Amino acid sequence: MSKTAAVVAGMVLLLGATAAGCGAAAQPGHAGGPAAAKRTAKTRSPLYAWRSHVRNRYLPGDILIADRGNNRLIIVNPEKKIVWEYPTPGVKTNFPFVGPDDAFFTSGYREIITNEEDSNTIAILNMAQRRIVWTYGRFGRGGSSTGYLHTPDDAFFRPGGNGGGVITVADIRNQRILFIDRKTHAILKQYGTTGYSVHNPPTSFAAPNGDFPAPSGGMLVTEIDGSYVDLLTKAGKLVWSLHVPFPHANTLYPSDANFTPHGNIIVANYANPGEIVKLSPSGKILWDYFFASGPGALDNPSLAYELKNGMVVVNDDDNNRVIVIDPKTDKIVWQYGHKGQVGSAPGYLNDPDGTDFLPAGVVPPGVR
Numbered sequence: 001m002s003k004t005a006a007v008v009a010g011m012v013l014l015l016g017a018t019a020a021g022c023g024a025a026a027q028p029g030h031a032g033g034p035a036a037a038k039r040t041a042k043t044r045s046p047l048y049a050w051r052s053h054v055r056n057r058y059l060p061g062d063i064l065i066a067d068r069g070n071n072r073l074i075i076v077n078p079e080k081k082i083v084w085e086y087p088t089p090g091v092k093t094n095f096p097f098v099g100p101d102d103a104f105f106t107s108g109y110r111e112i113i114t115n116e117e118d119s120n121t122i123a124i125l126n127m128a129q130r131r132i133v134w135t136y137g138r139f140g141r142g143g144s145s146t147g148y149l150h151t152p153d154d155a156f157f158r159p160g161g162n163g164g165g166v167i168t169v170a171d172i173r174n175q176r177i178l179f180i181d182r183k184t185h186a187i188l189k190q191y192g193t194t195g196y197s198v199h200n201p202p203t204s205f206a207a208p209n210g211d212f213p214a215p216s217g218g219m220l221v222t223e224i225d226g227s228y229v230d231l232l233t234k235a236g237k238l239v240w241s242l243h244v245p246f247p248h249a250n251t252l253y254p255s256d257a258n259f260t261p262h263g264n265i266i267v268a269n270y271a272n273p274g275e276i277v278k279l280s281p282s283g284k285i286l287w288d289y290f291f292a293s294g295p296g297a298l299d300n301p302s303l304a305y306e307l308k309n310g311m312v313v314v315n316d317d318d319n320n321r322v323i324v325i326d327p328k329t330d331k332i333v334w335q336y337g338h339k340g341q342v343g344s345a346p347g348y349l350n351d352p353d354g355t356d357f358l359p360a361g362v363v364p365p366g367v368r
Contacts, residue, residue: 049360050075051083058311058324058333062358065315065322066103066114069342069350073103073112073125075358076322076336082346084367086112086130095123095132096139102256102303102354106157106165109364112356115155115169120148122155122169124182128366136167136180144174144194147185153209154256158217161188168219170211175204177211177221191221191236199223201230201238212258220257222267227252229265231281242283248290249275260306267304268314274298276314276325278306287327295339296332302353315352322352 048054049061056078063076075084087093101117106124111133115122121137142150150173158166164183171178176192191202199206201221210222217234227246231239244254244267251271260266260278264286269275275298278287289312291297299318306312311333312325321337337349344350358364 047360049077050358050363051081052077052079052360054079056334057309058326059313060307060309061360061362063313063322063336064103064105064112064356064358065336065349065352066100066354067344067349067351068099068101068317068353070344071098071100072344073100073114078334080336080347084127084364086125086127088130091130093132095135096121097123097132100354102154104154104156104354104356105358107159109358109362110366111157113155113157113167114354115152117151117153117172120150120152122149122152122167124157124167127364128368134182136169136185142173146187149178150174154211156211156213157182158213168211170208170221172207172209172224175207177205177208177219189236191219191232197225199226199228199241201228201241202232202236205230210254210256210258212256214259215263220259220265222254222257224253224255227254229254229257229267240281242279242281244269244277244279245283245285246271246275246277247285247288248292249273255301256303258305261308266306266312268301270300270302270317272299272318274301274316276301276304276312278327289325289327289330296330299340303355305357307357313355313357315355317351317353320349320351322349322355 059078065074073086074082077083098119100114103114111124113124120142123132124134125132137149149171153170155169160166161181162183167180174194175197179189181188192205196204197206198204206223206225209224212220214220219232221230227244230241246269249269249271253270255268255270257267266278276289298316301314301316304314315322319339323332324334326333342350
């Protein structure tokens with residue numbers, strides 16, 4: 001999600017019809033789903049998360065956190081222990097790694113793909129090697145010509161291309177979604193018109209900040225300006241477009257809409273106080289989380305997603321914490337980080353801007 005793109009407010013009506021039979025999608029970043037992961041990753045008792053000794057009914061796995069302000073990625077287990085970290089403390093990286101904005105596992109959980117929004121780069125790193133193995137963009141230089149990005153957000157890995165896979169990314173300030181061949185770095189496909197900021201998907205978008213995988217190879221695009229979410233088919237055809245309502249928050253800044261396991265849509269409002277809304281594909285509000293103040297209040301949350309057990313994971317960016325919410329009670333049932341406190345010591349975060357989920361029973365291959 002972007003901290004720099006401008007917001008255009010305004011209420012508009014629902015466009016198009018709802019998607020028929022869209023079904024449930026995989027959790028964010030799990031390009032192959034848990035089944036694909038188990039074919040390649042080591043497995044252990046499904047009762048416990050990686051390096052955990054007790055079960056947590058709210059968080060049945062580990063959380064990958066893009067700790068943006070600390071220039072690092074960490075994996076935290078339900079017991080709030082860091083079980084993996086990049087870069088390794090005291091070890092220099094082989095490519096500049098500054099301000100990871102989002103981070104998602106690729107299929108098989110061998111790699112993590114990240115976008116460094118303010119550095120105008122995206123990268124793939126090998127977890128076992130703790131080494132960056134692929135990059136796109138020019139570090140610190142925004143642009144729109146071949147090899148350049150401008151404020152990239154939400155990079156994802158998809159199978160395909162020339163056998164090495166395809167990377168998709170929402171290139172916010174260039175107003176486009178790119179499909180990049182991993183082997184050749186060639187642009188295979190583009191949604192949107194470079195430099196043209198108008199809501200008319202897929203011909204043009206107004207500050208797209210999300211490009212999450214959708215059922216049947218499709219894509220769920222989030223547009224900041226106008227507060228839109230658009231469902232596209234694998235072929236890029238628009239299925240529906242809806243304006244996201246946020247009943248309580250003053251600012252309309254939708255961030256990183258994605259599908260729940262039951263085929264609904266969950267989206268964060270990047271505002272202070274922030275808000276999380278779950279919608280049906282027709283735009284009906286199914287759940288709304290908002291507190292104006294107090295321990296439950298959010299400060300610029302940029303990503304929320306629902307686990308299979310119904311719990312909702314939220315990175316509460318400017319509160320410097322990652323939380324799990326029980327939608328039945330609207331209570332925070334798990335938290336890593338201290339609200340309003342910046343730090344890098346165990347238990348602390350600095351502007352966590354993205355998370356992904358590692359299911360219990362899965363250990364990334366080759367990682368010690």
